[in-house]
Amino acid sequence: xxxxxxxxxxxxxxxxxxxxxxxxxxxxxxxxxxxxxxxxxxxxxxxxxxxxxxxxxxxxxxxxxxxxxxxxxxxxxxxxxxxxxxxxxxxxxxxxxxxxxxxxxxxxxxxxxxxxxxxxxxxxxxxxxxxxxxxxxxxxxxxxxxxxxxxxxxxxxxxxxxxxxxxxxxxxxxxxxxxxxxxxxxxxxxxxxxxxxxxxxxxxxxxxxxxxxxxxxxxxxxxxxxxxxxxxxxxxxxxxxxxxxxxxxxxxxxxxxxxxxxxxxxxxxxxxxxxxxxxxxxxxxxxxxxxxxxxxxxxxxxxxxxxxxxxxxxxxxxxxxxxxxxxxxxxxxxxxxxxxxxxxxxxxxxxxxxxxxxxxxxxxxxxxxxxxxxxxxxxxxxxxxxxxxxxxxxxxxxxxxxxxxxxxxxxxxxxxxxxxxxxxxxxxxxxxxxxxxxxxxxxxxxxxxxxxxxxxxxxxxxxxxxxxxxxxxxxxxxxxxxxxxxxxxxxxxxxxxxxxxxxxxxxxxxxxxxxxxxxxxxxxxxxxxxxxxxxxxxxxxxxxxxxxxxxxxxxxxxxxxxxxxxxxxxxxxxxxxxxxxxxxxxxxxxxxxxxxxxxxxxxxxxxxxxxx
Numbered sequence: 001x002x003x004x005x006x007x008x009x010x011x012x013x014x015x016x017x018x019x020x021x022x023x024x025x026x027x028x029x030x031x032x033x034x035x036x037x038x039x040x041x042x043x044x045x046x047x048x049x050x051x052x053x054x055x056x057x058x059x060x061x062x063x064x065x066x067x068x069x070x071x072x073x074x075x076x077x078x079x080x081x082x083x084x085x086x087x088x089x090x091x092x093x094x095x096x097x098x099x100x101x102x103x104x105x106x107x108x109x110x111x112x113x114x115x116x117x118x119x120x121x122x123x124x125x126x127x128x129x130x131x132x133x134x135x136x137x138x139x140x141x142x143x144x145x146x147x148x149x150x151x152x153x154x155x156x157x158x159x160x161x162x163x164x165x166x167x168x169x170x171x172x173x174x175x176x177x178x179x180x181x182x183x184x185x186x187x188x189x190x191x192x193x194x195x196x197x198x199x200x201x202x203x204x205x206x207x208x209x210x211x212x213x214x215x216x217x218x219x220x221x222x223x224x225x226x227x228x229x230x231x232x233x234x235x236x237x238x239x240x241x242x243x244x245x246x247x248x249x250x251x252x253x254x255x256x257x258x259x260x261x262x263x264x265x266x267x268x269x270x271x272x273x274x275x276x277x278x279x280x281x282x283x284x285x286x287x288x289x290x291x292x293x294x295x296x297x298x299x300x301x302x303x304x305x306x307x308x309x310x311x312x313x314x315x316x317x318x319x320x321x322x323x324x325x326x327x328x329x330x331x332x333x334x335x336x337x338x339x340x341x342x343x344x345x346x347x348x349x350x351x352x353x354x355x356x357x358x359x360x361x362x363x364x365x366x367x368x369x370x371x372x373x374x375x376x377x378x379x380x381x382x383x384x385x386x387x388x389x390x391x392x393x394x395x396x397x398x399x400x401x402x403x404x405x406x407x408x409x410x411x412x413x414x415x416x417x418x419x420x421x422x423x424x425x426x427x428x429x430x431x432x433x434x435x436x437x438x439x440x441x442x443x444x445x446x447x448x449x450x451x452x453x454x455x456x457x458x459x460x461x462x463x464x465x466x467x468x469x470x471x472x473x474x475x476x477x478x479x480x481x482x483x484x485x486x487x488x489x490x491x492x493x494x495x496x497x498x499x500x501x502x503x504x505x506x507x508x509x510x511x512x513x514x515x516x517x518x519x520x521x522x523x524x525x526x527x528x529x530x531x532x533x534x535x536x537x538x539x540x541x542x543x544x545x546x547x548x549x550x551x552x553x554x555x556x557x558x559x560x561x562x563x564x565x566x567x568x569x570x571x572x573x574x575x576x577x578x579x580x581x582x583x584x585x586x587x588x589x590x591x592x593x594x595x596x597x598x599x600x601x602x603x604x605x606x607x608x609x610x611x612x
Contacts, residue, residue, distance in 0.1 A: 066252045071106035079116050080123040090166050111159045130167055134176040150189050157186035203360030205375045205383045212350050214241055221304050233339035235301040236322055242298045244384030247377055249275045251330040254319040258302045268580040271299050292401050293588045345372045397589040427481040431472045435464050442566045443517035488517055520570040521587045526563040553612050560608035568601050
């Protein structure tokens with residue numbers, strides 16, 4: 001095995017429950033065992049189903065009940081006969097190890113399709129055995145794929161590496177392919193692909209188009225005269241527009257996915273949507289359940305689908321909320337895409353590419369002759385993330401809301417304005433909230449700031465209903481406003497703050513700076529700070545570090561009395577004034593505090609009086 005002395009890692013796969021030990025890995029001895037097992041029982045050792053090894057169609061859809069059949073069926077019929085047995089072993093051993101991998105059955109199915117095309121190329125060029133292939137034939141094949149994107153070429157090299165590693169590990173062939181070279185080329189494509197992604201990020205949806213398409217979807221959802229295809233697709237896309245869910249997540253919502261939580265102390269209900277996130281599946285389950293807040297539009301769209309569902313045939317007897325006219329459910333993702341694009345073509349004049357052009361939106365084919373302007377599902381996801389981010393919702397909440405979004409993914413989904421403009425927007429929003437009494441400052445000189453704003457408006461004889469922009473513009477010249485963790489710094493001086501270098505460590509964090517103010521919608525950050533100082537106190541106290549423990553106790557009590565309790569009291573006032581629905585729609589990061597309000601308040605009040 002010349003050129004292949006490097007270490008080979010096993011390929012792992014998830015999504016199928018095998019009857020074999022989960023520690024089963026690749027290796028020549030294991031491959032021999034598997035061959036003997038197949039010769040003896042002739043049935044793939046899956047926990048469910050009855051797939052014969054000799055069959056040229058392996059359908060794993062019974063193992064993937066919440067996925068369409070699009071990427072779970074392996075058809076060996078079009079593979080050159082000389083390679084079929086080896087490809088079956090490749091598929092079987094690639095899918096049988098399900099320990100600690102992020103890959104899924106659909107990933108192997110995609111690799112299978114690419115390798116199948118490569119094997120056809122080998123046979124066409126007179127190569128009828130894996131050991132006869134070499135670097136030159138791979139280069140020739142890659143030349144036929146010159147039109148592919150960098151991302152697709154990276155994926156193709158990945159497949160070829162996996163394929164040849166499989167033979168190196170499991171067969172006594174002499175493989176005349178330089179795996180190291182393949183990996184080096186793959187890395188080059190990977191680097192270019194990352195740069196391409198950075199330069200071609202999915203743009204946000206133009207505000208004008210977003211408002212028009214959402215308004216049209218709402219009117220269609222509420223029109224019972226619309227046919228099921230249009231109305232159901234609109235309801236599904238309306239949920240997407242409000243939540244940023246993917247199509248696979250929308251199509252696997254079930255009749256009990258919408259949950260209601262009664263908040264007796266606040267005299268209201270809150271709604272949650274439980275969806276299946278397939279991106280975060282693990283070795284033991286193909287998906288995880290994620291709960292997200294459902295606003296009124298999401299709730300209405302879900303309930304409309306539930307109502308329409310009663311008149312639909314459901315031959316499979318499943319409980320999916322969306323029932324398009326397809327043979328098997330859930331449908332392939334393009335089913336919902338096509339239905340929505342067809343709807344836009346018929347009902348949305350503003351989506352006609354012949355008359356309108358929207359930056360960042362592309363035309364898609366409805367038929368061979370017709371095009372329509374439409375955002376992609378990813379663009380709706382970007383829009384939701386960006387909207388939450390620009391409303392100062394913490395990134396940690398957005399990560400949880402989106403199921404798998406990491407800090408590194410912020411730039412992939414979030415499209416904030418530049419920092420200078422973002423600060424201006426924060427300042428404008430804060431002043432707008434204060435002027436309209438949507439929020440009140442909490443802090444040492446809070447009443448002075450409010451009085452100064454009121455006096456300014458009266459002295460200038462301005463009207464907040466007609467002169468709002470002028471008021472905010474002039475106030476921005478009177479105050480220096482900066483966002484800080486757990487608060488906002490408001491100064492009437494343009495001089496640099498002497499304490500600025502340490503504001504987040506001491507002065508701002510523990511509310512000893514006279515310029516620091518906070519508001520009710522920052523209560524989740526205050527509660528997080530309280531929990532950290534409380535845990536640090538308990539650790540120091542348990543280990544006999546009395547001085548450090550006393551310091552942390554004083555810090556935690558200061559957070560309770562100066563930040564948390566006033567913020568929670570104002571939060572209750574705002575809920576009484578605006579309602580939970582409006583609060584959560586603007587500040588979804590407050591859900592945990594609101595739904596556990598009494599418990600948290602009792603804990604905080606008790607802790608503020610503790611002695612040591």
